[in-house]
Amino acid sequence: MTALPLAARRSRRLPKLPKRMILPAVLLALLIVTPFAAPLLTPYDPVQISVRDRLAAPSWEHWLGQDEFGRDRLARVLYGGQVSLTVAFVATSIACVIGTLFGLIGAYFRGPFEFVTTRLADVVLCFPPILLALLVVTLFGPGADTLVAVLSILYFPAFARIAFSEALRVSALDFVEASRALGTPSHRIVLKTILPNIAGPVSVQYSLTAAAAITIESGLSFLGLGVVPPAPSWGQMIRGARAFMNQDPLGILIPCVALTLTIYAINFFCDRLRDTLDPKGNAGGKDVTSVPAPGRAPVQEEADVIASVRDLRLELRHPKGAVDVIEDVSLTLRANQCTALVGESGSGKSLTSLAIMGLLPGAIRQADGALHLRRKQGGMVDLGALGPKALEDVRGNDVAMIFQEPMTSLNPIHKVGAQMVEAILSHRKMPRAEARSRAIALLELVGINEAARRFDGYPHEMSGGMRQRVMIAMALTCEPRLLIADEPTTALDVTIQAEIIELLQKLRQDYADGLSLLFISHNLGIVSEIADRVVVMYSGQVVEEGPAQQVLTDPHHPYTRALMESMPSAHADLHSARGDRLQAISGTPPLPDARPSGCSFRDRCPMALPACAEARPPLFASADGSRAARCIRAPEAQEAA
Numbered sequence: 001m002t003a004l005p006l007a008a009r010r011s012r013r014l015p016k017l018p019k020r021m022i023l024p025a026v027l028l029a030l031l032i033v034t035p036f037a038a039p040l041l042t043p044y045d046p047v048q049i050s051v052r053d054r055l056a057a058p059s060w061e062h063w064l065g066q067d068e069f070g071r072d073r074l075a076r077v078l079y080g081g082q083v084s085l086t087v088a089f090v091a092t093s094i095a096c097v098i099g100t101l102f103g104l105i106g107a108y109f110r111g112p113f114e115f116v117t118t119r120l121a122d123v124v125l126c127f128p129p130i131l132l133a134l135l136v137v138t139l140f141g142p143g144a145d146t147l148v149a150v151l152s153i154l155y156f157p158a159f160a161r162i163a164f165s166e167a168l169r170v171s172a173l174d175f176v177e178a179s180r181a182l183g184t185p186s187h188r189i190v191l192k193t194i195l196p197n198i199a200g201p202v203s204v205q206y207s208l209t210a211a212a213a214i215t216i217e218s219g220l221s222f223l224g225l226g227v228v229p230p231a232p233s234w235g236q237m238i239r240g241a242r243a244f245m246n247q248d249p250l251g252i253l254i255p256c257v258a259l260t261l262t263i264y265a266i267n268f269f270c271d272r273l274r275d276t277l278d279p280k281g282n283a284g285g286k287d288v289t290s291v292p293a294p295g296r297a298p299v300q301e302e303a304d305v306i307a308s309v310r311d312l313r314l315e316l317r318h319p320k321g322a323v324d325v326i327e328d329v330s331l332t333l334r335a336n337q338c339t340a341l342v343g344e345s346g347s348g349k350s351l352t353s354l355a356i357m358g359l360l361p362g363a364i365r366q367a368d369g370a371l372h373l374r375r376k377q378g379g380m381v382d383l384g385a386l387g388p389k390a391l392e393d394v395r396g397n398d399v400a401m402i403f404q405e406p407m408t409s410l411n412p413i414h415k416v417g418a419q420m421v422e423a424i425l426s427h428r429k430m431p432r433a434e435a436r437s438r439a440i441a442l443l444e445l446v447g448i449n450e451a452a453r454r455f456d457g458y459p460h461e462m463s464g465g466m467r468q469r470v471m472i473a474m475a476l477t478c479e480p481r482l483l484i485a486d487e488p489t490t491a492l493d494v495t496i497q498a499e500i501i502e503l504l505q506k507l508r509q510d511y512a513d514g515l516s517l518l519f520i521s522h523n524l525g526i527v528s529e530i531a532d533r534v535v536v537m538y539s540g541q542v543v544e545e546g547p548a549q550q551v552l553t554d555p556h557h558p559y560t561r562a563l564m565e566s567m568p569s570a571h572a573d574l575h576s577a578r579g580d581r582l583q584a585i586s587g588t589p590p591l592p593d594a595r596p597s598g599c600s601f602r603d604r605c606p607m608a609l610p611a612c613a614e615a616r617p618p619l620f621a622s623a624d625g626s627r628a629a630r631c632i633r634a635p636e637a638q639e640a641a
């Protein structure tokens with residue numbers, strides 16, 4: 001036999017258990033293994049009767065005392081655990097496999113498959129569980145095998161229903177459509193694409209079912225319909241101890257504690273498993289979003305500064321360790337100014353803007369830096385010092401955001417007007433009729449024709465451009481001073497893009513209090529039209545910033561130059577900076593955990609020097625302080641300018 005190459009041997013090793021799974025896994029393993037180690041832990045036979053020692057108290061020989069027949073309680077709880085756990089886990093596993101397959105097949109193939117699988121599950125669900133259990137036990141007689149069969153039948157519909165509804169949802173998603181378009185066989189789509197995506201809810205159901213199965217097993221044994229005496233089970237123990245509860249409470253307490261601990265351990269394990277299986281899940285975080293951290297020092301900003309970000313560092317919490325996704329990012333957003341944040345996908349634009357909104361994903365944490373925002377009342381507030389309630393008040397009132405895809409940002413089941421009125425009333429106390437008039441006025445402001453009629457329309461009745469206008473109107477409901485637009489035109493066609501840009505420009509001019517716009521885009525052509533300042537990000541860092549016209553016509557960082565050379569543009573002034581041919585930037589940006597030493601861009605930079613590998617370059621500011629670039633060659637370029 002040929003030896004496996006090292007890589008192949010490595011890949012055969014069991015995957016490492018994530019840190020957060022260790023405690024629940026150890027706890028569950030302990031509770032499962034302990035009953036099966038009964039012969040090592042106790043010398044007593046669980047069915048050995050000693051009438052002389054009925055209800056004997058705990059002693060050195062019998063640590064947990066003896067039951068109503070003088071049998072050793074420790075032996076009975078351990079051996080009883082073997083029966084209860086085997087019945088519960090075998091039955092739950094059978095129900096899980098059959099139910100999940102039923103649900104998957106029904107949801108993916110639909111038609112007769114859906115009819116057969118869902119109806120079969122519905123038939124079982126028609127019977128009250130205990131009645132069905134009693135029926136089967138009466139027909140086949142009590143015993144562990146019958147219990148497994150009963151519990152499997154009882155619980156498979158719950159799995160089928162969850163798997164069906166989840167698989168139905170996942171089947172409609174684009175990546176499943178894409179797999180179909182690639183000609184992937186159906187069984188592979190079902191097992192490799194859909195199944196992993198429904199594993200979270202199915203595992204939660206597993207934990208609930210296993211816990212319920214232990215309880216039902218105990219219940220049936222308690223009624224004398226489960227495990228046949230004298231074989232021990234926790235239900236049997238409770239049944240036996242019930243008559244002597246007042247005299248000997250320990251007898252009922254011990255199996256109840258064993259049951260409770262086991263159910264808790266199963267729930268704890270499955271809960272953590274669900275978080276671990278979901279790659280988007282909170283890697284250790286408990287919230288859906290993580291709140292900003294308090295800033296290090298109060299800032300004295302000029303009066304026209306609307307928001308400031310200082311030395312922001314965002315950390316991705318990962319089971320394998322924390323990784324910095326944003327490093328040392330500083331931004332100053334001023335009234336009446338449009339600041340464009342540009343950079344390749346993954347450079348950190350969205351995370352920076354979400355940090356300002358206090359809406360970071362749960363897996364990402366603000367590890368350093370400060371975020372300050374000017375409130376309408378005038379003063380700057382440290383976003384990190386605000387509680388969740390105050391942050392909610394800031395969002396919408398002082399800062400608002402519009403997203404790339406207006407269809408998914410608007411709630412499809414509510415009328416556009418109702419959504420706008422809700423947004424207004426959540427921040428302002430006013431009669432509903434007044435909120436309605438305000439919403440219609442806003443729709444008119446953003447250029448929606450027949451605003452009063454559109455107010456009563458649903459999002460799906462509008463074009464992409466109109467929906468984006470509605471989103472802008474919603475963002476403006478409480479007249480925020482800062483509007484963050486995360487690629488607001490990417491999903492729109494070119495003519496509508498131009499209209500939306502024109503609208504944003506007009507709003508900026510008309511806004512009485514001076515609107516600051518943070519505009520995130522890949523499109524340097526649009527940026528050159530709308531932005532006053534440009535901030536270029538690469539691999540989680542700001543690499544260049546300055547007045548838009550200067551940065552876009554005379555970039556000082558090789559990455560900005562490369563970005564411009566790679567982008568088609570109808571703008572003559574941008575052409576002069578790059579010549580006529582489009583040139584792709586070679587290579588790809590490094591992942592946050594694999595940035596090279598020194599300058600992050602050096603591996604792709606045509607102008608890299610050996611010194612670029614030595615240390616991460618600082619931002620070199622130009623003599624007048626209006627521009628800065630994170631490149632050791634920037635001072636040369638700044639002098640030449």
Ligand SMILES: Nc1ncnc2c1ncn2[C@@H]1O[C@H](COP(=O)(O)OP(=O)(O)OP(=O)(O)O)[C@@H](O)[C@H]1O
Nearest residue numbers: 316325344345346347348349350351352361363592
């Ligand atoms: N929820 C998340 N969990 C883990 N990593 C994330 C998460 N969100 C973003 N990242 C990582 O953080 C980095 C910055 O992502 P971000 O979304 O801010 O980039 P971007 O410049 O806005 O990209 P795009 O233009 O594609 O939206 C990327 O490496 C990304 O993979």
